[in-house]
Amino acid sequence: MKIAIASAGAPVRYRTAATRARTRTFRRAAVVGAMVVAAALSSTLPAGAVPASGDAFPKANSRTGLPDGWNPGPESYGVGEHKNVEIPMADGVVLRADVRYPTDASGAPAPGPFPIVLTQTAYGKDSEGFLRLLSYDGIGPLLQNALPSVIDVAKQITDAAGYGDYFVKRGYISVVVDIRGTGSSGGQWSILQPQEREDSKRVVNWAAALPDSTGEIGLWGLSYLGMSELLTAGVMEPGSPIKALFPLMPGNHMFQDLLDHDGFLNISFLAAILEVPVTALPQIDPILGLYQQPDKMLSVFVDHLISHFRDSGTWPSVINALLDGDKLYNSPYWESRAIDNVVENIARNDIPTYLIGGQYDLLQDGTPRTFAGLQNAYAGRSHNGPMPADAQSSGRYQMLTGPWFHIQPGSQRTTNDVDMHAIELAWFDRWLKNDHNGIDETKTPLHAIDVNGNVIESATYPVREAPAKRLYLAGGGQLSADKPADAAGSDRLDFTPINAGTVCNASFSRNFAGVYQLLTTLIGVDDPCAQFPAEPNVPPVLVNPVYTTDAFTESTVLAGPIGATLYAVSNKPASAFNVTVQDIAPDGTVTALTDGQLAGNYRALDEDRTWRTPDGSVQGAFHPGSRESMLPVVPGEVTEYNIKVRPAFHVFEPGHRLQITVGTGDFPTHILNPKDYPALLGSTYDLERNNSAASYLTLPLAPASQLRH
Known part of the structure; x- marks a missing residue:
């Protein structure tokens, strides 16, 4: 090693x-x-x-994780924005996206073309916009010296919600889309519902046709956002606009990783997400994003309210599980939402993927399984098993895991932080800008950091x-x-x-x-x-x-x-x-x-x-x-x-x-x-x-x- x-x-x-x-x-x-x-x-x-x-x-x-000699490019552009761009779905439901693009010194759109980094969020793009004003923009810089820890936390949450200006300033178009039934988008939401994949196909093709874009897309996001990108890539046809993935804390099988730990119902996780992310945000986000269009705001607000009472809604599903209903057990319902079932297609379509995991993450088992599955599938083996000890690995599929909690990848508990933005930029520069910077040129694509900062690398998982x-x-x-x-x-x-x-x-x-x-x-x-x-x-x-x-x-x-x-x-x-x-x-x-x-x-x-x-x-x-x-x-x-x-x-x-x-x-x-x-x-x-x-x-x-x- x-x-x-x-x-x-x-x-x-x-x-x-x-x-x-x-x-x-x-x-x-x-x-x-x-x-x-x-x-x-x-x-x-x-x-x-x-x-x-x-x-x-x-x-x-x-x-750690960066190629020798490579450094992030400077902030060469300003940031412009198109708010609430509407994307009609096949059934008439309208999704909404914020498109942030590079600008020149005058504030006009910079001459492209630029590749695209796309995030599909269930937590509201306008929540991210609000957080951005409390962290990177707005009052954030003013309070950085007075309240450094508070602003740092605000930045961490903003990053988790899909903050993309870091990339826009370095020559990318950033697109953040509210998935069906969330944020400012219409329709009803159900956790990782198959309908999201059908929507995603239309979203990807729409984004690839944006003006001043190269038509090439990198997907990225943390937690649900990372799960969504893997499932999206897993249903695409060969030659799609998606050229790279960077999922953070995505897991492998939602039922096994998050909800049911082999017969033990994960109450702590449910307590973390039910009140705010699942219940409050879907009702708050339409107000944040559409307050200037009250008719649309009301329509979306009602759509989201209905979601809570559907059989597949989160609260009815939790009650169903507690009463020994079908949601307490693995079934086609959960298998249709499992990343494990799409990794072969991602590898078959040759989409380079850099996974971020965490040893203090609640998905600490699933994300390494996805890494092993991608490596196995790319080599023509069954994706279900461990990597063989003598396996040849590919730098096109990598994983970095460390002593990080779910919302704070790269933030070390006891040692120096890892520059996660820079790793992501290097990955997208390699696959979306054809910059042969060396990030994929490794014989040890598994990178692990323990709680004391020790760095361990290997070609395989298990090691x-x-x-x-x-x-x-x-x-x-x-x-x-x-x-x-x-x-x-x-x-x-x-x-x-x-x-x-x-x-x-x-x-x-x-x-x-x-x-x-x-x-x-x-x-x-x-x-x-x-x-x-x-x-x-x-x-x-x-x-x-x-x-x-x-x-x-x-x-x-x-x-x-x-x-x-x-x-x-x-x-x-x-x-x-x-x-x-x-x-x-x-x-x-x-x-x-x-x-x-x-x-x-x-x-x-x-x-x-x-x-x-x-x-x-x-x-x-x-x-x-x-x-x-x-x-x-x-x-x-x-x-x-x-x-x-x-x-x-x-x-x-x-x-x-x-x-x-x-x-x-x-x-x-x-x-x-x-x-x-x-x-x-x-x-x-x-x-x-x-x-x-x-x-x-x-x-x-x-x-x-x-x-x-």
Whole structure:
């Protein structure tokens, strides 16, 4: 594996060096109070600073991900705008777009032609315009020195909403379109509905014909915007105007990644999006965008209001799921909204794609799966499996992942920020302006940054330099490379509906879409809850089995997806498991790394989508999640459960240990199917750790020396 980092030089995306110096002054004081509050909320786990890394790996900086010698071009143009350009759809519904274009010194449109960067948003282009006045324009520059952290957060949210002036000033036309039923566009919205793809085809062809354009389009956007662009590219015909993609935090399978974590309903995520993005913004945005045209404003407002009450609307869907309706299970409804089902067409159409993921993102498993799927499909392999260890990779499909929350890609928790704007510009310059700047000329298209800024690169995902190995649950709370030899051995686990019992832990922080991190950034500190595992032990009230490795004697890297294969006996016709992974420092400091959940009746495997190692171990479980795939839990019977533990990239320093905790839930981040609680209450599980039923982890763990060459 090549470990590389470019020299410093490009501007930081969110927090400038000067801003960082200012915020550190009061950060030290603020963090003390924040950590005290967090520790009280989080239980009795020891808390402390994130452990410092040694010198084994080079560190990320603002130029990480950029080609050597390449720098962003200067701001050569001004910005003009056409507001609310109407785009009629086939059924008569009108979508509206804002087109921002380069201007010359006089303010007139600059002579083109220019390529296009296109964003399709569900959160309202006029919300982005309002935010732009609070961040990059308007009062933003006036308050940057007085309230640097506040303005930085405003910029982060503006970027997430589709801010494109960075590119316009460097010779691009920026188009932001409100998708059907959102923003200033008419019609009714349903999450990632197939109708959006039909609309997108018309939008793409319309944008390609804009005056002064080259007709070539790059799609980009974060979260829903990134999902939308991948689904759009996935339904296009060969030779379409789309020439490059830059999706940030897009995931792979919305049902699996966001809503239902193998039988655990993601309440934290729903709490993050239901009130404002899904309910309030669709009603506010028509007022922001169409207040000068009251007749159109009223029509769009009513359209959006109707959306909330359709069977496919978000609130009815949530109620349906809570009542054990069809929306609680995977089905053609959800499969029609899955990125996983279009990656082959993206690769077949040879559309270069640069993915951005986050290890503190709630889509931390899905985005790497999409990367592997694109690489596999481009090479003619099935997109469903892991990349083979000996696979040849292409620089046309890349992924950069780091210790970032959902709305803040590139904003480092403990190290220098990464210039995400510059990476995106380099990518689009390469494919839309034919600038052979070197960004695609890499043999290691997977780039990962851990929480301490260590940069790891590989040609494959899973990382071939860190082949998965088994660590067995052993007596005395040990994790051992040796399979148990004893004929008997087990540990008792009691179900509790509370379990985590706090909203201050890594799982809630991540699944709450990084809202905590946004709020704490306002006062110049990082989210103090993000380091706490969601499985505290509070004897005698709550005692979960804990298993720990010996201390590492050299720097050791955890790199990618993790499987937990548990053999357990339940005394009731139901079961539930939550596995957390953490780093234990020599002084006892606990740092949460990742976790995974599984309700017992969801344990069936989709073998076509499940990732196995050469010895047959499950490293990346994929549970169908359909109503038809549910399996009964038979009391008193040894049952195999394969838990998908979301991936992590982390360097364990010498003296540190890897620890897992096995619990029965992750409340209040997740809840189980309400109808299952009567069977779950009073249930206990014997976790087997003997020679006939040896529970184990399958994880990519290797000495750092094995990854540096």
